[in-house]
Amino acid sequence: QKEVEQDPGPLSVPEGAxxxxxxxxxxxxxxxxxxxxxxxxxxxxxxxYTYSSGNKEDGRFTAQVDKSSKxxxxxxxxxxxxxxxxxxxxxxxxxxxxxxxxxxxxxSVIP
Amino acid sequence: DxxxxxxxxxxVTQMGNDKSIKCEQNLGHDTMYWYKxxxxxxxxxxxxxxxxxxxxxxxxxxxxxxKSPDKAHLNLHINSLELxxxxxxxxxxxxxGRTDTQYFGPGTRLTVL
Numbered sequence: 665q666k667e668v669e670q671d672p673g674p675l676s677v678p679e680g681a682x683x684x685x686x687x688x689x690x691x692x693x694x695x696x697x698x699x700x701x702x703x704x705x706x707x708x709x710x711x712x713y714t715y716s717s718g719n720k721e722d723g724r725f726t727a728q729v730d731k732s733s734k735x736x737x738x739x740x741x742x743x744x745x746x747x748x749x750x751x752x753x754x755x756x757x758x759x760x761x762x763x764x765x766x767x768x769x770x771x772s773v774i775p
Numbered sequence: 776d777x778x779x780x781x782x783x784x785x786x787v788t789q790m791g792n793d794k795s796i797k798c799e800q801n802l803g804h805d806t807m808y809w810y811k812x813x814x815x816x817x818x819x820x821x822x823x824x825x826x827x828x829x830x831x832x833x834x835x836x837x838x839x840x841x842k843s844p845d846k847a848h849l850n851l852h853i854n855s856l857e858l859x860x861x862x863x864x865x866x867x868x869x870x871x872g873r874t875d876t877q878y879f880g881p882g883t884r885l886t887v888l
Binding site for chain 1: 779815816817818819820823831833865867872873874875876877878879880881882884
């Protein structure tokens with residue numbers, strides 16, 4: 665079992681929809697959780713990071729962590745075609761430990 | 776004004792050759808990383824350096840050797856290239872060794888024929 669798992673998709677939504685991207689993880693020692701966005705043939709770009717359980721909001725993006733169920737979510741409100749990319753979730757035990765990445769979910773936002 | 780840059784962007788080579796990938800960051804960070812992203816898109820840490828000192832050294836064949844001449848540069852040298860080395864290699868950097876806020880380069884797409 666991979667330590668961090670994601671449904672690879674592809675996920676296709678109409679412009680303006682609310683998108684929900686999800687990850688599960690198996691290591692209960694993970695405390696730090698990150699979401700990266702990766703456009704085709706580009707490097708990953710950090711969107712958000714959160715510590716432990718709870719929500720964190722940044723503009724149209726909300727990250728949610730539920731440690732009891734080992735579930736991480738990223739919500740995108742008012743999705744735009746420019747949000748079309750692969751979204752990678754990642755986790756680490758501490759903010760200095762190596763990061764374990766999921767395989768990513770491919771998202772297409774259709775105009 | 777590129778933050779993390781890598782050269783070359785594409786590298787096509789024959790099995791058995793030796794090649795190097797260079798990485799430079801101008802963010803003033805003190806920690807740099809090499810990641811490998813395989814065909815299934817899994818991004819895996821290979822090495823990290825903090826102030827030119829090796830911090831993370833994952834289970835990677837010893838044909839891969841990182842070199843950090845200074846805090847702003849981390850190069851990756853690969854000896855005796857194999858077909859399975861074909862992947863995209865990403866360099867990343869962060870401040871004070873923090874792995875929760877890393878900045879990635881554009882990647883080097885290596886194809887071994």
